[in-house]
Amino acid sequence: MKAGFLSASLALACLALTAPALQGAQDLQRPAAPATAPQSNNSQSPGIESLTRMAAAGNPVAQNNLGFDYTFGKGVPQSYQEALKWLTAAASTGFAPAEVNLAVFYEKGWGGEVDLDQAMRWYRAAAEQGNAVAQCKLGNFYHYAHGTPRDDAAAAGWYRKAAEQGNAAAENNLGAMYHHGMGVTRDYAQALDWYRKAAAQGLAEAESNVGVIYEDGLGVEKDYPKAAALYRDAATHGATRGEFNLAVLYSSGRGVPLDYVTAYLWFSRAASAGEPMATRSLKNLETVMTPHQKEQAQARLADGQDASLSETLPHPPFDADTISQR
Numbered sequence: 142m143k144a145g146f147l148s149a150s151l152a153l154a155c156l157a158l159t160a161p162a163l164q165g166a167q168d169l170q171r172p173a174a175p176a177t178a179p180q181s182n183n184s185q186s187p188g189i190e191s192l193t194r195m196a197a198a199g200n201p202v203a204q205n206n207l208g209f210d211y212t213f214g215k216g217v218p219q220s221y222q223e224a225l226k227w228l229t230a231a232a233s234t235g236f237a238p239a240e241v242n243l244a245v246f247y248e249k250g251w252g253g254e255v256d257l258d259q260a261m262r263w264y265r266a267a268a269e270q271g272n273a274v275a276q277c278k279l280g281n282f283y284h285y286a287h288g289t290p291r292d293d294a295a296a297a298g299w300y301r302k303a304a305e306q307g308n309a310a311a312e313n314n315l316g317a318m319y320h321h322g323m324g325v326t327r328d329y330a331q332a333l334d335w336y337r338k339a340a341a342q343g344l345a346e347a348e349s350n351v352g353v354i355y356e357d358g359l360g361v362e363k364d365y366p367k368a369a370a371l372y373r374d375a376a377t378h379g380a381t382r383g384e385f386n387l388a389v390l391y392s393s394g395r396g397v398p399l400d401y402v403t404a405y406l407w408f409s410r411a412a413s414a415g416e417p418m419a420t421r422s423l424k425n426l427e428t429v430m431t432p433h434q435k436e437q438a439q440a441r442l443a444d445g446q447d448a449s450l451s452e453t454l455p456h457p458p459f460d461a462d463t464i465s466q467r
Contacts, residue, residue, distance in 0.1 A: 189216040196227055204231035205239040212242075212251070221252025232263060240267035241275050257288025268299065276303035277311040284314075284323070293324030304335060312339035313347040320350070320359070329360030345380035348372075352386060356395075365396025376407065384411040385419050392426055401430045405438040 189210065195203035208228035211220045225246055231239030244263035247256040261282055267275035280299035283292045297318045303311030316335030319328045333354050339347035352371030355364045369390050375383025388407035391400045405426055411419035427435065 196230070199234075201231040201234040201236035201239060204228070205236060205242065208239065208242060221246070225252050232266075235266075235270070237267040237270045237272040237275070240264075240270075241272060241278075244275070244278070257282075261288055268302070271302075271306075273303040273306040273308040273311065276300075276306075277308050277314070280311065280314060293318065295324070297324035304338075307342075309339045309342040309344040309347070312336075312342075313344055313350065316347070316350060320354075329354065333360065343378065345375045345378035345383060348378065349375035349380050349383040349386060352383070356386070356390075365390065367396075369396035376410075381411050381414040381416045381419075384408075384414070385416050385422075388419070388422065392422070401426060401434050402438045402441065405430070405434075406441060409438075409442060 189207075192203050192207050192210070196207045204227045208224045208226075208231065209215070210217055211224035211227065213219065217223075225243075228239050228243045228246065232243040240263045244260045244267070246252065247263065248260035249255070261279070264275045264279045264282065268279045276299045280296040280303065281287060282289055282296075283299065284296035285291070297315065300311045300315040300318065304315045312335045316332045316339065317323070318325050319335065320332035321327065325331075333351065336347045336350045336354065340351055348371050352368040352375065353359075355361060355371065356368035357363070369387065372383045372387035372390065376387050377383075384407045387397075388404045388411065390396050391398075391404035391407065393399070405423065408419045408423045408426065412423055430438070
């Protein structure tokens with residue numbers, strides 16, 4: 142394998158919201174349906190009837206939760222229009238979880254058209270109340286110029302507010318800002334510190350990013366075996382870039398034995414998750430593999446018996462807020 146044939150990649154995760162993308166409020170005791178009364182997506186349960194009465198009486202927590210239920214058809218027919226009505230009612234009272242959920246509606250265009258101005262308005266309203274999810278999302282908007290001019294200083298500021306509350310995505314993203322000197326002075330020690338905090342919470346993208354620090358020797362001594370171990374952790378936790386980066390090391394024999402077959406397997410997994418560099422890398426790798434190695438790789442893929450892949454988690458749903466930096 143030629144030197145420089147492949148390079149590691151750094152993932153910048155923005156995992157503020159995952160499916161389901163709405164936050165259910167935690168401080169409302171919902172009446173439970175009797176055990177003999179099965180829940181149905183097409184009919185209202187006794188719990189929903191009680192929740193509806195509370196929402197109609199102006200309880201913002203009930204309004205938010207009812208909006209959540211209509212969004213996903215939980216105990217009621219799925220209806221974005223009904224969800225939007227109840228979420229708007231709750232958000233208008235200043236209830237931060239509903240403000241975040243309403244922002245999601247406008248950002249995704251559920252039940253209507255995408256409206257980034259409204260999305261940013263409601264994320265900001267919740268962020269200014271100290272909601273860490275909204276703060277992280279507002280950082281995303283500024284960093285990606287999502288409905289607003291790009292402003293990495295503002296993005297870093299919002300990520301910091303959320304990170305200081307322990308939001309793992311914001312910790313990782315603030316680490317990436319320090320890693321690349323975006324909106325802050327480049328500082329690899331700070332980058333590593335924030336990545337580690339996010340990784341300690343189980344954020345797979347952060348595990349991969351710590352691996353990049355060690356692979357590239359940024360503020361630390363290069364340590365390919367350590368980078369490989371971190372990439373493996375990230376890969377087995379479902380991080381596409383961890384899979385890709387681990388494949389890179391196997392394809393070049395850095396930190397792990399040179400093994401084109403195993404590299405092919407990890408590249409294949411990353412490619413199946415939509416990583417374009419993995420698709421290109423597979424084509425390049427095929428040019429240096431022997432016919433026997435190709436047969437081995439295809440057989441192991443077909444059998445699904447490769448030990449290094451057997452315990453991997455399925456890929457999480459695609460998150461449009463997750464991007465890569467390199």
